[in-house]
Amino acid sequence: AQSVTQPDIHITVSEGASLELRCNYSYGATPYLFWYVQSPGQGLQLLLKYFSGDTLVQGIKGFEAEFKRSQSSFNLRKPSVHWSDAAEYFCAVGGGYNKLIFGAGTRLAVHP
Amino acid sequence: GAVVSQHPSRVICKSGTSVKIECRSLDFQATTMFWYRQFPKQSLMLMATSNEGSKATYEQGVEKDKFLINHASLTLSTLTVTSAHPEDSSFYICSARSGIDTEAFFGQGTRLTVV
Numbered sequence: 001a002q003s004v005t006q007p008d009i010h011i012t013v014s015e016g017a018s019l020e021l022r023c024n025y026s027y028g029a030t031p032y033l034f035w036y037v038q039s040p041g042q043g044l045q046l047l048l049k050y051f052s053g054d055t056l057v058q059g060i061k062g063f064e065a066e067f068k069r070s071q072s073s074f075n076l077r078k079p080s081v082h083w084s085d086a087a088e089y090f091c092a093v094g095g096g097y098n099k100l101i102f103g104a105g106t107r108l109a110v111h112p
Numbered sequence: 113g114a115v116v117s118q119h120p121s122r123v124i125c126k127s128g129t130s131v132k133i134e135c136r137s138l139d140f141q142a143t144t145m146f147w148y149r150q151f152p153k154q155s156l157m158l159m160a161t162s163n164e165g166s167k168a169t170y171e172q173g174v175e176k177d178k179f180l181i182n183h184a185s186l187t188l189s190t191l192t193v194t195s196a197h198p199e200d201s202s203f204y205i206c207s208a209r210s211g212i213d214t215e216a217f218f219g220q221g222t223r224l225t226v227v
Contacts, residue, residue: 036218041121041203041220041221041223042220042221043116043118043205043218043219043220043221044156044205044207044218045218046215046217049215090155090156099146099158099161100158100216102155102156102157103155104154104155105153105154105155107153
């Protein structure tokens with residue numbers, strides 16, 4: 001079955017600390033992988049995506065993610081978190097942009 | 113990125129009435145639009161996929177007669193929640209794309225409360 005698992009429901013980090021949000025997927029074909037960010041009451045904004053090629057992808061707002069096929073993972077990282085990064089983060093998988101399957105999300109809180 | 117606008121952003125309606133949510137692509141032609149539903153503190157669940165000029169394809173478990181989707185033009189899709197009940201209260205989000213292998217852009221969502 002196709003699925004996305006985000007093991008951490010809620011993460012709290014201090015401003016300036018590094019961040020890693022975990023994402024594991026199960027997908028029958030070559031996956032297209034995405035990370036989205038959602039602020040309260042807002043729609044989703046695409047942070048980055050992986051389709052093929054270099055397994056380390058750079059996104060907006062200083063985020064990056066690494067695709068590890070052997071681990072079926074696509075973890076999101078940021079070296080130094082800003083207070084404005086507090087939001088909900090969703091990992092998603094799909095065959096291209098078709099019918100994205102979303103994880104349950106990780107809520108990030110940032111302490112000053 | 114491209115802009116997708118949803119209207120209204122919030123709506124409160126009485127139980128038994130119908131409510132329409134609009135999703136517009138402002139600067140591109142959306143051949144496909146997706147409608148999602150999001151419960152509090154949960155992920156997005158795809159409800160249906162609509163292609164311009166065709167009937168929408170609903171996901172398993174989604175009542176097509178309750179959630180009417182119309183995609184009559186390349187810039188507008190509507191979701192009508194018919195005979196709404198309190199359990200229909202949720203956050204509804206649309207996304208739109210211009211082609212098969214192009215990014216889908218999300219609207220800002222509509223918070224529906226049925227009282």
